[in-house]
Amino acid sequence: MxxxxxxxxxxxxxxxxxxxxxxxxxxxxxxxxxxxxxxxxxxxxxxxxxxxxxxxxxxxxxxxxxxxxxxxxxxxxxxxxxxxxxxxxxxxxxxxxxxxxxxKGEPLALDALLEAETLLVLNGISNHDNVGAAFRNAAAFGAGGVLLDEQSCDPLYRKSIRVSAGAALWLPFVRDGQGKDHIGRLQNAGFDVWAMTPRATAAELHQLKPSAKTAILLGSEGPGLEDALIDRCRPVRIAMASGFDSINVATAGAIALAHCHTCSVTGSA
Amino acid sequence: MxxxxxxxxxxxxxxxxxxxxxxxxxxxxxxxxxxxxxxxxxxxxxxxxxxxxxxxxxxxxxxxxxxxxxxxxxxxxxxxxxxxxxxxxxxxxxxxxxxxxxxKGEPLALDALLEAETLLVLNGISNHDNVGAAFRNAAAFGAGGVLLDEQSCDPLYRKSIRVSAGAALWLPFVRDGQGKDHIGRLQNAGFDVWAMTPRATAAELHQLKPSAKTAILLGSEGPGLEDALIDRCRPVRIAMASGFDSINVATAGAIALAHCHTCSVTGSA
Missing domain, CATH: 3.30.1330.30 (Ribosomal protein L30/S12)
Structure with missing residues (x-):
């Protein structure tokens, strides 16, 4: 040494x-x-x-x-x-x-993520705790990687790494480009992209069976995903109590990823 | 004014x-x-x-x-x-x-929580962010209240209130006493107490149908719940990827509460 x-x-x-x-x-x-x-x-x-x-x-x-x-x-x-x-x-x-x-070395190319069965996709997540928590949840529920737009913050920021319980160090990720381009690339590669949103008209998560390839798309806390992005995807909502439909963005991701993981393990929705 | x-x-x-x-x-x-x-x-x-x-x-x-x-x-x-x-x-x-x-006024008595259908029960949660997040999740999934042992930290701490998105200000809670006494009181009042644990022998969350009255018990991050507490309850685990079975304690609560909420709305597990 x-x-x-x-x-x-x-x-x-x-x-x-x-x-x-x-x-x-x-x-x-x-x-x-x-x-x-x-x-x-x-x-x-x-x-x-x-x-x-x-x-x-x-x-x-x-x-x-x-x-x-x-x-x-x-x-x-x-x-x-x-x-x-x-x-x-x-x-x-x-x-x-x-x-x-x-x-950091050479960044991965987006193609490197497209073999995964489940991906987490982050759009405009500028809070390091939320990015770290999203990585931890992605790792816990077996996602194959994380795709972040360039507005999202760096997973290799010190606090993000800590909150991710180290997942940011080994789970493959790409941080580059724009959400609308990501959605197209993912769909071309066969992904069903679930845009998580509180929209009343969205499909309810627990009633959905994930496809062979599923990407979970999360927008920033507060404004959430832009309509223009949601409209390109399958809008999916998590059933919540009336009068308080507010959960943390990483937590919403955890619930969606846990559902996909459970369905993939049991083979049912 | x-x-x-x-x-x-x-x-x-x-x-x-x-x-x-x-x-x-x-x-x-x-x-x-x-x-x-x-x-x-x-x-x-x-x-x-x-x-x-x-x-x-x-x-x-x-x-x-x-x-x-x-x-x-x-x-x-x-x-x-x-x-x-x-x-x-x-x-x-x-x-x-x-x-x-x-x-703060007069604290609520534990009896005030026992009419609820779903309760969140926190044991030794000494991190204010986690307590705040637990309240936010309890509110989002319609829990009737939160029961904390005296080792858990104060939900009315400034940061807990903020992280709870204000839920700590209106969701009824009791913070007093010991987890082992809480479990007995809850069971006497008809609650099925689900002790969230990564134990391999625990029931899998997604296979469980909640009872008419269900309490979700969470222990501190790191050590988790003591065996002596888990053994008095129904041990329940969230299926995770092998090799990385680590999620945040409030997130674990969110997944369990979301499951109970979904089952209560749809009438099925």
């Missing part, structure tokens, strides 16, 4: 870890992303498609993490520093004492 | 609004709670059971809020201050410019 002791917060090798929160907000243009915490690091090493550039851990974490760090390629540096140096670099207290920097 | 102009951040009438975040963290022992934002204020006025003690708004918000404020009882003071005074009192920028202070 390539352990590198660091004592100076200004060490240039730690540049990717400087002021993490500020750079979360402004976005990174260097093709890198940061993960934090032991469980997420394990997922990054065991299941992800991403190339790890370095690890940055607190001195006291070296021993407890030895099992996980043994999975690292030999040439990846493990920067080790006292906790106060780590906090100074990151700009806030890194309680878990575990950070890693990885490269 | 009783409008009171305030120019001094030290005005003693604003005491309940001082340092809101710090008091969120330490908890309030004075029986009051704070809500923020226009939509939540409207819910507080239109649907809630709680007595409003005062409103505190930024000067520029008085006119746009006039419709909502017209619902206020005549004797409730509306404190109006310049935005900078408001931010100084609260201790952080109140972008929405709308705060209200209400009294």
């Amino acid at each position: 390539r352990i590198v002791s660091i004592s100076d917060a200004d060490d240039p090798r730690l540049a990717p870890y400087v002021s993490i929160r500020e750079r979360d907000l402004t976005g990174r243009s260097d093709g890198r992303f940061i993960v934090e915490g032991k469980v997420t690091l394990a997922t990054l090493l065991e299941r992800s498609l991403f190339e790890i550039e370095s690890i940055f851990i607190g001195q006291s974490r070296l021993e407890p993490l030895s099992d996980i760090l043994a999975l690292l390629p030999q040439d990846v540096p493990v920067y080790v520093a006292p906790q106060n140096v780590m906090d100074e670099v990151a700009g806030f207290p890194i309680h878990r004492g575990v950070l890693a920097c990885a490269r | 009783r409008i009171v102009s305030i120019s001094d951040a030290d005005d003693p009438r604003l005491a309940p609004y001082v340092s809101i975040r710090e008091r969120d963290l330490t908890g309030r022992s004075d029986g009051r709670f704070i809500v923020e934002g226009k939509v939540t204020l409207a819910t507080l006025l239109e649907r809630s059971l709680f007595e409003i003690e005062s409103i505190f708004i930024g000067q520029s918000r008085l006119e746009p809020l006039s419709d909502i404020l017209a619902l206020l009882p005549q004797d409730v003071p509306v404190y109006v201050a310049p935005q900078n005074v408001m931010d100084e009192v609260a201790g952080f920028p109140i972008h929405r410019g709308v705060l209200a202070c209400a009294r």
Whole structure:
């Protein structure tokens, strides 16, 4: 293992870890992303498609993490520093004492998702918690991938990864282009696209049997999907109590995905 | 309307609004709670059971809020201050410019919930987002109330109210006592208590038809429900993909509640 002791917060090798929160907000243009915490690091090493550039851990974490760090390629540096140096670099207290920097690499092409039986499709989801939760739900119910339009936020944002329980690190995704183009591509590839909407005229989820290939399309909280998008798809609604038809967008996705998963397992709707 | 102009951040009438975040963290022992934002204020006025003690708004918000404020009882003071005074009192920028202070009043007794057909029961849920999301889901799928043990956190915490989309303000709840006692009380009142668990031997949710009275019991994320609690109930699991059986606790509740709602509407499982 390539352990590198660091004592100076200004060490240039730690540049990717400087002021993490500020750079979360402004976005990174260097093709890198940061993960934090032991469980997420394990997922990054065991299941992800991403190339790890370095690890940055607190001195006291070296021993407890030895099992996980043994999975690292030999040439990846493990920067080790006292906790106060780590906090100074990151700009806030890194309680878990575990950070890693990885490269996003070449984005997948949309074609890579089209073999899936079930896809989750996100349109204009600009809240990182919702994107992370959507990935967690997609993974839990066996979706083959997630397709996001370019207005949706980055699943490899630190908080999205955490909320996704690491699913954003291994579930294939594409984030590019516009919802209306996605719908056409999906339909051409044989997908029945279910646009989730509270429209009264929409089909009720529990009465639908998923096709061999089903895509669940979710719009942003608040405005929801545009009519122009819904009209190109099969509008589907989740039956709710009258007077309070409001659930979180990721939760709506979970209910639709759970229905598809159950139907695929039992062979019935 | 009783409008009171305030120019001094030290005005003693604003005491309940001082340092809101710090008091969120330490908890309030004075029986009051704070809500923020226009939509939540409207819910507080239109649907809630709680007595409003005062409103505190930024000067520029008085006119746009006039419709909502017209619902206020005549004797409730509306404190109006310049935005900078408001931010100084609260201790952080109140972008929405709308705060209200209400009294919790006498807590409901558990008996008040026992007439419901569907209840959500939370055990050791110490994350305010999860409690808020659980309330939102309970409301959306027509549960008659929420029962929380004393280890679960307060639904009237500012962030829980916001995440609940206001449901915490009107959906009846009881927060008191221990899960094991709750289960006994519910069963004595005729409830079939479904303990949500990933146990392989649990019944599968989609194969179950809810009884006339069903209670959905959720444990904390991570450890989940204790075996001793699960063993007193009907263990129920949500079918998930192998290798990633992890969903958010409030999301699990949403899927179970949606199932019960659908069955009650269609009369079938």
